[in-house]
Amino acid sequence: MRVLLPNVASLAPASPEEILRPARPWFVALSLLLALLANIAPLSGVGAVLRPDFLALVLLYWCIREPRRVGVGVSWFVGLLMDVADSTVFGQHALAYAVLAYGAEYFRRRVLRFPLWQQAVQVAVLLMLCALLVLLVRYVGGAPLPHWTYAAPPLVGALLWPLLSVLLQAPQRPRRSHARR
Amino acid sequence: MRPFPVDTPAFFNRGPSPLARLAFFGLLSLVLLFTDTRYRYLESVREVGAVGLYPLQRALLMPGVALDYVQGYFGSKRQLADENATLKRELVASGPATQGYAVAQQENARLKALLDLREQYAGAATAVQVLYAGRDPFTQKLFVNKGSAVGIEAGEGVIDETGVVGQVTRVFPYMSEVTLITDRDQAVPVKAERSGARSVMFGNGTGHAPELRFTAPSADLRVGDRLVTSGIDGTYPPGLAVARIVDIVRDTGQMFARIACEPTAGVDRSEYLLVLARPATMPPRPEEPTHPDAVKKSGRPKDGIRPKARRG
Numbered sequence: 001m002r003v004l005l006p007n008v009a010s011l012a013p014a015s016p017e018e019i020l021r022p023a024r025p026w027f028v029a030l031s032l033l034l035a036l037l038a039n040i041a042p043l044s045g046v047g048a049v050l051r052p053d054f055l056a057l058v059l060l061y062w063c064i065r066e067p068r069r070v071g072v073g074v075s076w077f078v079g080l081l082m083d084v085a086d087s088t089v090f091g092q093h094a095l096a097y098a099v100l101a102y103g104a105e106y107f108r109r110r111v112l113r114f115p116l117w118q119q120a121v122q123v124a125v126l127l128m129l130c131a132l133l134v135l136l137v138r139y140v141g142g143a144p145l146p147h148w149t150y151a152a153p154p155l156v157g158a159l160l161w162p163l164l165s166v167l168l169q170a171p172q173r174p175r176r177s178h179a180r181r
Numbered sequence: 182m183r184p185f186p187v188d189t190p191a192f193f194n195r196g197p198s199p200l201a202r203l204a205f206f207g208l209l210s211l212v213l214l215f216t217d218t219r220y221r222y223l224e225s226v227r228e229v230g231a232v233g234l235y236p237l238q239r240a241l242l243m244p245g246v247a248l249d250y251v252q253g254y255f256g257s258k259r260q261l262a263d264e265n266a267t268l269k270r271e272l273v274a275s276g277p278a279t280q281g282y283a284v285a286q287q288e289n290a291r292l293k294a295l296l297d298l299r300e301q302y303a304g305a306a307t308a309v310q311v312l313y314a315g316r317d318p319f320t321q322k323l324f325v326n327k328g329s330a331v332g333i334e335a336g337e338g339v340i341d342e343t344g345v346v347g348q349v350t351r352v353f354p355y356m357s358e359v360t361l362i363t364d365r366d367q368a369v370p371v372k373a374e375r376s377g378a379r380s381v382m383f384g385n386g387t388g389h390a391p392e393l394r395f396t397a398p399s400a401d402l403r404v405g406d407r408l409v410t411s412g413i414d415g416t417y418p419p420g421l422a423v424a425r426i427v428d429i430v431r432d433t434g435q436m437f438a439r440i441a442c443e444p445t446a447g448v449d450r451s452e453y454l455l456v457l458a459r460p461a462t463m464p465p466r467p468e469e470p471t472h473p474d475a476v477k478k479s480g481r482p483k484d485g486i487r488p489k490a491r492r493g
Contacts, residue, residue, distance in 0.1 A: 033237075040234075041241050042313040051316070072202040076210070084230030087324070087351065087358050088317045090223050091213030098210065102203040141218055143319040144365050147388035150318050 020172040023066050027171055031058050032078060040085050049149050052157030055082055056100055056130060060123060061168050063104035064111060075101035092137050096130045103129065116162035124158030224351075231353040238312045238324070238356070305458035307331055309339075311451070312356065318387055321364035323347070325454060328357045336416060338457045344422035344446035345369060345410060346454055359454070362423070362444060363391055371408040371423050376401035379411050382424060382442055391424060393440040398431040402440060418457065422446070 014020060035054040043051055059078060062070035079094030086093070103126045111119055131154050139145065197205075217223050307327060315322035327333055329352045337349045339359050347367065351358040362369050365386035371393070372379045378401045380393040396402070406426045412419025424442035431438045 037237055037241055039316060040238060040313050042245075042311065048314060048316075053316075072199055072206055076206040079210075081230060081234075084227050085234050086316050087227075087322060088315075088320075089214055090217035090227070091210035094213065095207060095210035098203055098206040102199050105199040137214060138319045141214075144386040146318045146386075149388075 014169055023172050028062055050152050050156050052153045057157050057164055060104050063101045064108040072098050072101040096134050100130050120158045120161040123161045127154035127157050228353050235355045307456045309454050309456055321361040323359040325357055328353045328355050330354050333357050333456050338417040340455050341446045341451035346446045369423055370411045370414045372411040373402055374407040374409050378402055390441040396438050398438040
């Protein structure tokens with residue numbers, strides 16, 4: 001993975017030992033807002049089918065990195081916003097994101113020890129679980145079973161995980177000059 | 182000697198455990214899910230959220246609009262001239278057809294007046310732009326950029342330049358939600374243009390073709406027939422293109438034929454849509470007899486058509 005990423009120091013993934021500065025609250029909020037926008041941006045065709053749940057991904061990242069700021073409660077509330085934006089049943093995304101945040105809490109202490117692509121595999125499992133939960137809720141509510149492409153967005157989301165974590169951790173990295181001292 | 186402190190210092194106190202939080206918020210979600218599906222109490226909350234999100238949705242459209250503008254600005258004169266020439270040619274070519282159409286329309290108007298038909302659809306409509314498509318894979322919905330502020334109401338039909346797209350199902354002040362005709366169980370009353378056979382087209386959800394349900398195998402329908410709105414529901418004016426029949430399975434063992442259709446309109450592709458205001462008045466429903474006996478007493482109508490008497 002290290003080879004694939006551009007050889008810019010601040011863009012290479014942080015090693016598990018590296019200590020990151022705490023994220024600024026406005027940066028967390030901004031990233032969540034951008035993720036919400038990415039979720040509701042007008043797309044059609046293949047893009048719409050493959051579009052991962054960016055909001056879930058970003059929430060997951062912050063639940064792992066900043067568990068004191070973003071946890072089950074915040075995720076639940078953001079899920080409610082997503083329900084409004086998507087015009088789905090109230091509580092559907094909220095429930096899914098709350099479970100996601102709990103999953104993150106459960107495995108956040110060890111997941112960062114893995115290289116990014118192995119983290120992605122674990123993220124895929126969590127996102128799949130989330131999607132299954134939504135499927136269950138909707139199925140009980142009388143919705144038809146979706147097309148098999150329903151499984152695609154969580155996988156695409158997991159593939160984006162390495163890129164996303166590098167992007168989101170960039171502002172928190174200590175300056176190179178400080179790190180060398 | 183002081184006892185060794187056993188309690189966790191307040192410094193490490195992080196409130197309830199994640200599991201407790203999950204249980205609390207999970208239960209809350211379930212309550213919300215139940216309330217929203219059953220009672221729809223929360224529409225006002227939803228409205229507040231939707232109004233808050235509206236500026237963001239508009240902002241998302243900006244890059245596309247800007248790109249269009251720049252492209253339009255730099256569109257070469259040559260291109261415009263070409264387009265102009267083509268359009269002029271097309272205009273001339275379509276001349277006879279449109280003139281004929283005008284004559285036919287006049288004729289039609291006279292005939293209708295003769296037949297004392299009610300004045301048809303007045304043509305009040307609102308042009309809207311699609312903001313974004315719903316992300317929910319279980320439903321087929323679009324969000325458009327105008328709402329109750331310009332008088333759009335829930336239940337109105339939505340079309341694009343080629344046919345029926347769907348129906349407004351939820352209205353916010355500056356935005357409305359359109360459920361597409363391909364959404365599961367979304368029904369459009371249609372008739373075949375060729376034979377006039379009436380039926381109702383039901384959407385079948387994502388990835389499945391809509392179908393005509395409850396249609397007898399003997400109905401005069403063929404593959405390739407164009408289906409247009411029959412107008413008997415008062416939602417869609419009659420004569421709008423809806424779909425084309427792509428497959429018919431007539432199984433004699435079944436009560437009904439299986440008829441798959443393909444929507445004419447770019448149901449999930451069009452960017453600009455038209456919301457049709459409902460026709461001003463529907464003819465009043467014929468009064469139904471209050472008691473089943475009333476029908477018997479009044480006797481059967483002379484032309485042999487018996488009015489449907491409600492049981493019980």
